[in-house]
Amino acid sequence: MKTPADVVLHNASIYTVDAGFTTAQAMAIAGERILETGNNAYILQKYAARHIINLEGAFAYPGFYDAHCHLLRYARQLGEAHLFGAPSFTEVLYRITQYHLQNPQCKAIIGRGWNQNLWQPAQMPNRQALDALFPHVPVLLTRIDLHAAVANRAALALAGIDEHTQIDGGIVEVVNGQTSGLLIDNAVHRVEIALPSPSEQEFSNQLALAQQHCFQYGLTSVADALVTPPDVRLLENLYLEQLLQLRMYAMMLATEDNMQFCFERGRSISGQLTLRTFKFFADGALGSRGAWLHHPYSDAPDTCGLQLLHEPAFTNQLARIKQHGFQAATHAIGDAANHFVLNAYAKVLPPDNNLRWRLEHAQIITPKDIELITKYRIIPSVQPTHATSDMYWVHQRLGNRIQNAYTWRRLLQASGLLAAGSDFPVEHINPLLGFYAATARKDVHGRPPDGFFAEQSLTRLEALKAMTIWAAFAAFEEHERGSLQTGKLADITVLDTDLMTAPLEQIPQAKVLLTLLGGKTVYKC
Numbered sequence: 001m002k003t004p005a006d007v008v009l010h011n012a013s014i015y016t017v018d019a020g021f022t023t024a025q026a027m028a029i030a031g032e033r034i035l036e037t038g039n040n041a042y043i044l045q046k047y048a049a050r051h052i053i054n055l056e057g058a059f060a061y062p063g064f065y066d067a068h069c070h071l072l073r074y075a076r077q078l079g080e081a082h083l084f085g086a087p088s089f090t091e092v093l094y095r096i097t098q099y100h101l102q103n104p105q106c107k108a109i110i111g112r113g114w115n116q117n118l119w120q121p122a123q124m125p126n127r128q129a130l131d132a133l134f135p136h137v138p139v140l141l142t143r144i145d146l147h148a149a150v151a152n153r154a155a156l157a158l159a160g161i162d163e164h165t166q167i168d169g170g171i172v173e174v175v176n177g178q179t180s181g182l183l184i185d186n187a188v189h190r191v192e193i194a195l196p197s198p199s200e201q202e203f204s205n206q207l208a209l210a211q212q213h214c215f216q217y218g219l220t221s222v223a224d225a226l227v228t229p230p231d232v233r234l235l236e237n238l239y240l241e242q243l244l245q246l247r248m249y250a251m252m253l254a255t256e257d258n259m260q261f262c263f264e265r266g267r268s269i270s271g272q273l274t275l276r277t278f279k280f281f282a283d284g285a286l287g288s289r290g291a292w293l294h295h296p297y298s299d300a301p302d303t304c305g306l307q308l309l310h311e312p313a314f315t316n317q318l319a320r321i322k323q324h325g326f327q328a329a330t331h332a333i334g335d336a337a338n339h340f341v342l343n344a345y346a347k348v349l350p351p352d353n354n355l356r357w358r359l360e361h362a363q364i365i366t367p368k369d370i371e372l373i374t375k376y377r378i379i380p381s382v383q384p385t386h387a388t389s390d391m392y393w394v395h396q397r398l399g400n401r402i403q404n405a406y407t408w409r410r411l412l413q414a415s416g417l418l419a420a421g422s423d424f425p426v427e428h429i430n431p432l433l434g435f436y437a438a439t440a441r442k443d444v445h446g447r448p449p450d451g452f453f454a455e456q457s458l459t460r461l462e463a464l465k466a467m468t469i470w471a472a473f474a475a476f477e478e479h480e481r482g483s484l485q486t487g488k489l490a491d492i493t494v495l496d497t498d499l500m501t502a503p504l505e506q507i508p509q510a511k512v513l514l515t516l517l518g519g520k521t522v523y524k525c
Ligand SMILES: [Zn+2]
Pocket: 068, 069, 070, 225, 423
């Protein structure tokens, strides 16, 4: 008598990513969980399944986990003008004009993804041409890193911003006594919230589409690094209606109101949507010189970036978060930001704890501060593609401090694990680009030939763990996901490529053949 199962996968190379990094050829699944893995003959003889899937020699991995991304933002962007890769501001103007023609019903033009580092000269844009083209329609165009934007006069007016406006944690640029339209950090947010947003129905459809993109790229779990209470209410409904299945670990923006909202509800932990983490921002980003540095920018000697958190307020909030059993995750890019955050964590946490507080990005960090990561068992959450996107201009910003930037090997030695994400839509959604950037430290064109500070690269094994089991650990989910073992969720990504042995330069082109979530096919190529 054979043991009943729902699905049997066989004829595959299955990387289980268990403690011994064992491989298998076949797997039996019942309901949403894994019954057993083993060799082909053993599994096929032991189990009688309704669906038997011959993977024809393909390669299976635990479902990929993006440990830091912005799914909701990505979904919103599906309804916005795409400015990614625009080689000039003229091209930006062309794209938004096209967008406006195609979406005449839009009450505002929201665009994302410009990057002045691709332009000649690499100058930040202003609102002049936007005002001429769109005198009445509000326009807000956000930089690729989301920390800077250019808005036209109509959008500034809607947000009540003029040349006298002061915004805490943000900058409204004024040139010759007038707003230039350029906004940094909280000033961007001020305009964002003033603009008309899509209807709930439109947004739900965009989220469903965003989820499909995740499955298509083999992602079965994502950590959304910024949600608010209205997002949570909408997400809960969408899970209830089963419009969403993608597993999500949501980080709540840490404001006083939001903390109240979460403390009253308590932590909510489930296989669909988990809410147990608060997200802080210690600084902005490097591209827009918002990252908070100890010493001035090498290419802008009058600024050290933006300090977005202050003491003693931050430590007080951390203490309450700890008391309520929540986790803290703090965005820290600059060396001063990382120093500030780690020292605040150190005031609240006991040494050698298992509370798994996270440092999001951990981008520029001194060896001295890295010692605190070890002592307080902080988890660095890194985005490998940031390094290979930033490497063309980061030296100008940092000078010699580049030695302390994107030091994944050092961070891994300090912490024992890294959680890897993409930060999409800041970077591309494809997690294999992260795997490639982590291991090769090159961009997709193979530059630079020897890799960017290649000594800081991860091994393939480490890179795979960072996007599976370690990402799950950083979210307290390692008992449920992150490896393919008996009793765990059958979240599986099947590729045409062996990530452990294929030439590295082939990995960005690897194809997802099949994605299973809880034993069910959610994507098939
Ligand atoms: Zn982010």
